[in-house]
């Protein structure tokens with residue numbers, strides 16, 4: 533068992549049931565990263581090996597999508613001694629609010645808590661590149677993509693790789709069995725896809 537998996541288990545962060553993920557897909561397993569990050573010492577233990585890979589890469593800012601990416605961005609930025617920013621959905625599209633900005637001098641490490649489809653990260657990448665910043669890589673606490681990220685042209689690293697099955701809502705066997713659907717993430721805070 534990897535150290536990261538042991539930390540997730542110790543934090544009680546691997547939930548079993550019937551869940552709607554932030555991506556909209558359904559699954560019998562939910563990785564509640566917030567429980568891992570709730571203990572700052574545990575967060576540092578899990579993320580330090582991930583951050584180490586990005587030292588001397590010229591990173592100037594770590595950016596993640598709210599809500600899941602906020603704490604990861606902060607902790608990774610702390611470990612890399614750079615600044616942290618996050619994007620938020622405003623009536624649908626992602627934007628930088630709160631005075632956050634990037635410039636053509638910025639080299640960005642994109643971070644997320646769990647990547648299932650990568651959609652949020654591609655959106656924040658486009659947002660930052662529109663301001664002239666350069667994306668240098670992607671780091672996630674959990675990679676739960678069932679296939680390699682097709683078309684991603686950046687270095688990609690995860691602290692933990694776990695791929696419990698996911699289902700499109702219309703093809704979900706748990707829905708067909710009538711099991712109640714839980715939404716433990718922050719999907720309800722986001723605008724229309």
Ligand SMILES: [Zn+2]
Nearest residue numbers: 558704706707
């Ligand atoms: Zn379902």
